[in-house]
Amino acid sequence: xxxxxxxxxxxxxxxxxxxxxxxxxxxxxxxxxxxxxxxxxxxxxxxxxxxxxxxxxxxxxxxxxxxxxxxxxxxxxxxxxxxxxxxxxxxxxxxxxxxxxxxxxxxxxx
Amino acid sequence: xxxxxxxxxxxxxxxxxxxxxxxxxxxxxxxxxxxxxxxxxxxxxxxxxxxxxxxxxxxxxxxxxxxxxxxxxxxxxxxxxxxxxxxxxxxxxxxxxxxxxxxxxxxxxxxxxxxxx
Numbered sequence: 205x206x207x208x209x210x211x212x213x214x215x216x217x218x219x220x221x222x223x224x225x226x227x228x229x230x231x232x233x234x235x236x237x238x239x240x241x242x243x244x245x246x247x248x249x250x251x252x253x254x255x256x257x258x259x260x261x262x263x264x265x266x267x268x269x270x271x272x273x274x275x276x277x278x279x280x281x282x283x284x285x286x287x288x289x290x291x292x293x294x295x296x297x298x299x300x301x302x303x304x305x306x307x308x309x310x311x312x313x314x
Numbered sequence: 315x316x317x318x319x320x321x322x323x324x325x326x327x328x329x330x331x332x333x334x335x336x337x338x339x340x341x342x343x344x345x346x347x348x349x350x351x352x353x354x355x356x357x358x359x360x361x362x363x364x365x366x367x368x369x370x371x372x373x374x375x376x377x378x379x380x381x382x383x384x385x386x387x388x389x390x391x392x393x394x395x396x397x398x399x400x401x402x403x404x405x406x407x408x409x410x411x412x413x414x415x416x417x418x419x420x421x422x423x424x425x426x427x428x429x430x431x
Contacts, residue, residue: 249423250359250418295359295417302373
């Protein structure tokens with residue numbers, strides 16, 4: 205199974221919205237409402253920011269939102285802040301009890 | 315509070331094996347799958363597999379089949395990931411992560427495994 209496809213980079217100025225895509229196929233992203241998103245700052249463990257496609261864990265700002273259409277899931281960061289600069293990874297269930305990560309997207313705040 | 319505490323960094327020779335532990339506390343250990351994820355230096359996250367602490371059932375990514383084994387002890391509440399026949403490209407940070415619904419809500423601090431010739 206191949207990794208989910210994410211753009212290597214994304215950027216936005218403070219206050220702007222940025223959307224990161226995560227593309228799979230019908231047997232992973234498209235087949236289940238099982239996409240999650242993680243934020244990872246350098247030298248730190250990943251942090252869950254979206255699960256079940258669009259749910260936010262407690263403590264995660266509502267500036268972070270998730271959605272899915274067909275085989276593509278999206279993470280939107282509204283009103284980007286300097287501290288949002290990090291790597292972002294998507295993850296999806298991929299049938300037969302397998303799971304897949306995306307390749308990661310480096311978000312730069314300009 | 316939920317905590318996942320992993321064992322310390324390891325340096326291994328090519329061909330050797332490594333066993334990483336992940337001690338869980340602050341929740342009912344048998345209620346959530348535990349997954350293992352690795353990250354090579356400068357690279358992305360890679361899913362390795364999971365163990366159900368209740369039944370000890372496991373599922374491994376095809377890439378690691380035959381080289382990885384995930385086990386658990388109920389007391390203390392600890393999961394283990396053993397990787398054999400180590401190669402240089404197994405050098406990575408290894409994380410345990412608790413599955414919650416369709417997501418991983420708690421992560422260990424990571425264990426750096428370095429494989430040298």
